[in-house]
Amino acid sequence: MAETFAIEGGGLTRRYGGFTALDAVDLAVPDGEIRGLIGPNGAGKSTLIDVLSGRADDWQGSVRLRGADISRLSAQQRRRSGLARSFQRTNVFPELAVREQLEVASWRAETPNVDEVLHEMGLAAIAHMRAADVSYGDRRRLDLALALIGRPTVLLLDEPAAGLSMKESMALAELLRDLASRWKVTVLLVEHDMDVVFSICHRITVLHLGRVLAEGTPAEIRSIPEVVTAYLGSAVE
Amino acid sequence: MSRQAESSALAAAPPGAAPARWTWSVLAAALAAGALLPQVVTSTLAITLLTQAVIGGILATAVGLLIRQAGLVSFGHAAFFGLAGYFIALPARHGLWPAEVSIVLAVAAPTLLAFLLGLVIVRIPGVAFSMLTLAIGQAFHEFALRAREITGGEDGFAISLPRALYGVPTEIFQRPQSMFVIAWVALVVILFGLHLLTRTRFGRVTAAIRENEERARFLGYQTVVPRALVFALSALIGAVAGTLFALYNAFVSPEMLHWSLSGSALIMAIVGGTKLLWGPALGGVVFFFFKDLAGDLTEHWPAMIGLTLIVVTVALPLGIGGALVRLLQRLRPAGGRTHG
Ligand SMILES: Nc1ncnc2c1ncn2[C@@H]1O[C@H](COP(=O)(O)OP(=O)(O)O)[C@@H](O)[C@H]1O
Ligand SMILES: [Mg+2]
Numbered sequence: 001m002a003e004t005f006a007i008e009g010g011g012l013t014r015r016y017g018g019f020t021a022l023d024a025v026d027l028a029v030p031d032g033e034i035r036g037l038i039g040p041n042g043a044g045k046s047t048l049i050d051v052l053s054g055r056a057d058d059w060q061g062s063v064r065l066r067g068a069d070i071s072r073l074s075a076q077q078r079r080r081s082g083l084a085r086s087f088q089r090t091n092v093f094p095e096l097a098v099r100e101q102l103e104v105a106s107w108r109a110e111t112p113n114v115d116e117v118l119h120e121m122g123l124a125a126i127a128h129m130r131a132a133d134v135s136y137g138d139r140r141r142l143d144l145a146l147a148l149i150g151r152p153t154v155l156l157l158d159e160p161a162a163g164l165s166m167k168e169s170m171a172l173a174e175l176l177r178d179l180a181s182r183w184k185v186t187v188l189l190v191e192h193d194m195d196v197v198f199s200i201c202h203r204i205t206v207l208h209l210g211r212v213l214a215e216g217t218p219a220e221i222r223s224i225p226e227v228v229t230a231y232l233g234s235a236v237e
Numbered sequence: 238m239s240r241q242a243e244s245s246a247l248a249a250a251p252p253g254a255a256p257a258r259w260t261w262s263v264l265a266a267a268l269a270a271g272a273l274l275p276q277v278v279t280s281t282l283a284i285t286l287l288t289q290a291v292i293g294g295i296l297a298t299a300v301g302l303l304i305r306q307a308g309l310v311s312f313g314h315a316a317f318f319g320l321a322g323y324f325i326a327l328p329a330r331h332g333l334w335p336a337e338v339s340i341v342l343a344v345a346a347p348t349l350l351a352f353l354l355g356l357v358i359v360r361i362p363g364v365a366f367s368m369l370t371l372a373i374g375q376a377f378h379e380f381a382l383r384a385r386e387i388t389g390g391e392d393g394f395a396i397s398l399p400r401a402l403y404g405v406p407t408e409i410f411q412r413p414q415s416m417f418v419i420a421w422v423a424l425v426v427i428l429f430g431l432h433l434l435t436r437t438r439f440g441r442v443t444a445a446i447r448e449n450e451e452r453a454r455f456l457g458y459q460t461v462v463p464r465a466l467v468f469a470l471s472a473l474i475g476a477v478a479g480t481l482f483a484l485y486n487a488f489v490s491p492e493m494l495h496w497s498l499s500g501s502a503l504i505m506a507i508v509g510g511t512k513l514l515w516g517p518a519l520g521g522v523v524f525f526f527f528k529d530l531a532g533d534l535t536e537h538w539p540a541m542i543g544l545t546l547i548v549v550t551v552a553l554p555l556g557i558g559g560a561l562v563r564l565l566q567r568l569r570p571a572g573g574r575t576h577g
């Protein structure tokens with residue numbers, strides 16, 4: 001019997017005019033796994049997240065969530081089926097208070113876990129503040145918190161630690177690993193910080209020029225010379 | 238105070254909280270003030286101006302609501318105002334059905350129309366949306382001008398109303414003293430209703446959609462219908478203003494549909510301050526008095542209004558209402574200290 005994956009993309013292709021940003025990518029992440037998605041700038045990582053989450057409007061292929069075909073579902077329908085995402089560029093509600101926007105998110109979720117998320121993400125103390133008035137780091141965590149409302153089954157994270165300090169990035173990574181195992185969330189994590197990726201990901205997919213270059217455990221990925229020379233080079237000493 | 242802190246103070250309303258006791262006191266005081274005003278202001282000219290100003294304030298509230306709750310700027314709200322007028326005038330002229338039915342239709346039909354239009358046009362962002370509303374508004378205006386057989390063309394016509402509407406003598410709607418009270422009560426009830434609405438889930442969700450439509454979708458929200466509903470609600474309020482105007486004047490003309498009225502309503506809303514619920518209504522009152530004053534001084538009053546708009550938007554980005562709130566906030570801590 002074929003294994004059912006938490007999230008599965010088949011033949012995912014996305015073109016911008018004549019340029020192919022994503023070229024027949026296959027990806028299957030089993031339940032409970034934290035999958036790293038790495039690759040140089042412009043490799044197509046964000047595009048892949050967009051296609052999986054329903055942000056792209058013109059693409060080919062299929063997307064399955066726990067075996068169910070969600071290719072035709074809109075972004076909001078995918079979210080309601082348990083597929084949540086965060087954004088590379090902070091994407092929150094600037095004029096709304098932190099708690100208020102988490103509440104808005106919770107009204108669409110079966111498990112309205114606002115207090116839990118506020119607490120886990122360390123946002124409780126600033127819950128009353130407008131998102132526009134909180135620090136950059138808090139806003140990044142708010143972006144992630146919005147995705148965590150309702151304890152989604154699959155979480156697509158596009159560089160959640162972008163712009164954070166090394167210390168903050170590692171703390172966020174620990175938190176993610178911890179939440180993923182406690183809440184049984186499957187995570188697809190795009191991240192530039194290789195320390196983060198290699199420390200918390202069970203497996204890693206390497207994307208290059210819109211294609212899958214390699215896939216394997218952190219140890220396997222480290223041992224592929226072409227991956228290392230392609231771009232890991234300085235990141236993994 | 239920083240601009241950010243300032244605007245957050247203006248938006249302040251704890252999520253999900255029940256309306257505070259003071260809101261009921263404000264409501265009672267506002268209603269009482271409206272009822273007493275005609276007793277105090279004996280000049281018919283002044284009360285006529287006030288009545289126009291309050292009706293204008295209702296239209297401005299409609300335009301302001303759309304900005305505040307959906308981030309959409311309408312250049313065509315005269316369409317809903319004017320349609321309401323014609324929905325009262327035309328059935329009366331052709332003897333189609335009782336005026337009471339027309340009044341209900343005058344409010345309901347523009348609302349429904351706006352909802353259906355909204356399902357299409359709220360998807361169009363920014364200036365393009367504004368241009369579309371302008372075009373739609375002008376289409377109605379053009380139709381009213383051209384279809385002389387039906388609408389009487391540019392001259393308009395007097396509305397023949399029965400002697401009583403819903404058992405209320407019709408002259409009540411036409412005397413400025415009593416119409417002022419009716420319009421005022423309508424305005425206060427609308428503002429209060431909107432105040433309650435912003436605290437509901439619908440109010441919160443539409444605010445979120447205004448803030449960041451894309452993220453709202455990625456949180457599981459369908460975002461077109463809520464915005465179309467806000468557009469419809471805004472049209473409803475515009476239609477109430479048009480209904481009051483038509484009853485008051487017992488007259489309709491294509492001017493009720495003209496873009497310059499849409500533009501004036503937008504100016505009122507911006508001058509008063511769109512971040513505040515009551516800002517546009519305040520802007521409406523200021524607008525009418527300013528227009529009257531400027532009209533006495535110079536025939537170039539539209540230029541004066543344009544100039545004032547520029548000054549207000551540059552000097553008071555939160556409008557006159559926002560400036561008032563800031564003033565009160567400055568005074569309050571000082572007052573607190575004197576009381577120890
Ligand atoms: N809206 C767009 N229009 C045209 N090209 C785009 C667009 N978005 C992304 N691209 C291109 O697609 C490629 C993949 O982009 P992206 O998925 O953002 O890469 P990554 O996230 O891996 O850095 C890049 O070459 C980028 O320039
Ligand atoms: Mg990217």
